Amino acid sequence: MTAAYDTPVVLDRREGPYGEVALRRHGELLQIIANGCFLMDTSDGRSERLLVDVALAELGSRPDPEVLIGGLGVGFSLAHAAANPRWGAVTVVEREPAVVDWHLHGPLSEMSGRALADPRTTVVQADLLEYLRETSATYDALCLDIDNGPDWTVTDGNDGLYSPAGLASCARVLKPGGVLAVWSARPSPEFEGTLRNAGFQRVRTEEIPVARGVPDAVHLAVRPG
Known part of the structure; x- marks a missing residue:
């Protein structure tokens, strides 16, 4: 019987x-469920890895850039960032103590164990918006994936990240010329406009x-230089 028909x-x-x-666990997959709503699983990870790759590419040849990853999730973005020696430091912010524990001591350590052992990696247990x-820290890149995106959030309050005030906070912690990369479950032309109105450049x-x-x-x- 295939994983698609296994009982979670x-x-x-x-x-x-x-x-x-x-x-x-659903077959070979690990899944995170919040308040009965499916959030993510370990089935793919292409878009979570792209989140990190496009930010690094946009930074060009900037030496030893520091990245903040918003949302630990199942660990795709963290593992991918830590596997690249170009990143000088990797900080991940996760608000759910259980998710942090599942990575440090539980089944999700198979996804992130090597990354968490990397001396460049720091885990901060906190609400990302707060x-x-x-x-007082600043970063060369923010790679944020804390919900389904600007058009549909699962958790009350997460929509504040995509608001003008949330984007102002993002700009505040970005170094000049720093990159903001935001994951979304679907493209949002409206959010592109919000980014431009917030003063960001090279929006795509x-x-x-x-x-x-x-x-x-x-x-x-990109935050203007």
């Missing part, structure tokens, strides 16, 4: 600060075809 098995379920989160408002969207439905997308923008 809940490996862990916890009540977190933003509701219930669960980790399931971190962006309060941190990379699309990633999927098996069914609209493509995933990475929205890219």
Whole structure:
């Protein structure tokens, strides 16, 4: 019987600060479920890796750039960033204690164990929007993937990231000429306009075809130098 017909098995379920989160195994896949809503699994990862690659490419030859990854998820973006020696430092911000624990001590360590052991990697357990408002750190790139994107958020409050105030916080922690890359479950022309209105330059969207439905997308923008 193929994985598509296996019965999902809940490996862990916890009540977190933003509701219930669960980790399931479905055949060979690991899945994260939040308040009963499917968030992500380990089936693909192309768009999460592209999120990191396009940001690095946009930085050109900038030496030892520092990247902030917003959202640990199943670990695709973190693992991909840490596997590239060009990144000088990799910080990942994740607000769910359970997700951090599943990576450090649980089944998701098979995705991220090597990256978490890399001395360039730092894990910050915090709400991303609060971190962006309060941190004194600055970064060459922000690679953000905390929800389904600007047009449909699963978690109340996450839509603030895509607002003018949220983008102002992003610009605040970006170094001049720094890159903002935002993952989305579908392209959003409206969000491109919001990025331009917020003062970002070189705004564009990379699309990633999927098996069914609209493509995933990475929205890219640059803080003026």
